[in-house]
Amino acid sequence: MIEQLKTFVQVADSGSFSKAAEKLFISSTAVMKQMNLLEKQAGVPLFIRTNHGVSLTKAGTAFIKDAEHMLQYFQESLIRMHQSAQANRHIVRVGTSMLNPCKVLIDLWNGISDLYPQFGINIVHFEDDAHTLPTTYRMIGQSLDIIAGPFLTDNLKDYYRVLELGSYRVCFAVSRQHKLASRKTLCVEDLYGERLAVVNGGNSAVIHDIRDFLKMKHPQIRIKDVPRLYDLDVFNRCEESNTVMLTLEAWADIHPSLVTIPSDLDFTVPYGLIYPLHPSKEVGQFLEIIKEMQGNVLPKVE
Structure with a gap:
């Protein structure tokens, strides 16, 4: 769905399936398939197709702002997710x-x-x-x-x-x-x-x-x-x-x-590997993983 939204916004900005395909580095056929599927899921036409390009229908115009907001929210959510993962990441x-x-x-x-x-x-x-x-x-x-x-x-x-x-x-x-x-x-x-x-x-x-x-x-x-x-x-x-x-x-x-x-x-x-007599809990866990690969078990780190 996210890729479809990205393609939808790009087509709307470009006014053309082929121009959008160039900017997205995919084929025009792939763009049209994504937009046909999006319209099928939406249940209404989103584009007016002509020999000179495409433009948004009233439904498409109503949807474009929401699509942009959803993409922005998705990117912000990814950033928050990565920040959370980094905060809990242990560096050895x-x-x-x-x-x-x-x-x-x-x-x-x-x-x-x-x-x-x-x-x-x-x-x-x-x-x-x-x-x-x-x-x-x-x-x-x-x-x-x-x-x-x-x-x-x-x-x-x-x-x-x-x-x-x-x-x-x-x-x-x-x-x-x-x-x-x-x-x-x-x-x-x-x-x-x-x-x-x-x-x-x-x-x-x-x-x-x-x-x-x-x-x-x-x-x-x-x-x-x-x-x-x-x-x-x-x-x-x-x-x-x-x-x-x-x-x-x-x-x-x-x-x-x-x-x-x-x-x-x-x-x-x-x-x-050479490591401390009393490694930190995180380093001990890391070493346990390595040792399990060798078929052994390290002493548990309290």
């Missing part, structure tokens, strides 16, 4: 960076967001800096509600809750000028004689296990321990020094001058 603030991309969460949420219109997501960017990242994590529960990314700091659970969503394969990254850069995959033996940067400022048990495995089983690789958190400066330094770097498949496009190559290492690093 999700942190994102190059090394902690929120895409994995956004992809999950986009698949079901229509079912939960009461929730919205606000993306908050932060920098990957080994010196300031600990401060960024302290923002969780304050200016951020959730950070998505790999779990490379084992003491996270002492300060935050984590929701595991999957795992990333461990890979090797080399400069595009490196002799191994053209390889599709890399075996550990391919790194014999190479320097391998192992970054573990987060004291990750998985990274410790990889390092110990390589030192014990493959001493031909020169391990370069990097006791800091991963950040873009680490990628830059490895590229500049032509050092192979232990990395993750999720970071394949981080540095344009590095090539990320799958490895035969049988290790993976878990990834997921």
Whole structure:
């Protein structure tokens, strides 16, 4: 009915079915069908049709003002409805960076967001800096509600809750000028004689296990321990020094001058969501929805 009223007002203003069709971006046939149906519903003719166009009958002239008022009321009602919905909408603030991309969460949420219109997501960017990242994590529960990314700091659970969503394969990254850069995959033996940067400022048990495995089983690789958190400066330094770097498949496009190559290492690093020990009721409800998708149930938020 609303579309019919819009078309009726446009035809009345244009004085022509074809001109109204052009302005409404529909066919003249569609306009005539709508107006024929409107007249049938009204029970009286609304237009005088001539070879030169159309004009309103007395009934049509009496109806045009009411039609305009109904359309205006409808638009105002839509505005009030959206304002009411926004007032009751809960915004979840999700942190994102190059090394902690929120895409994995956004992809999950986009698949079901229509079912939960009461929730919205606000993306908050932060920098990957080994010196300031600990401060960024302290923002969780304050200016951020959730950070998505790999779990490379084992003491996270002492300060935050984590929701595991999957795992990333461990890979090797080399400069595009490196002799191994053209390889599709890399075996550990391919790194014999190479320097391998192992970054573990987060004291990750998985990274410790990889390092110990390589030192014990493959001493031909020169391990370069990097006791800091991963950040873009680490990628830059490895590229500049032509050092192979232990990395993750999720970071394949981080540095344009590095090539990320799958490895035969049988290790993976878990990834997921990091959120406060005591999330707000709304954030807790949002996380319950995500966890239900994973087949688990979060503790109820009181």
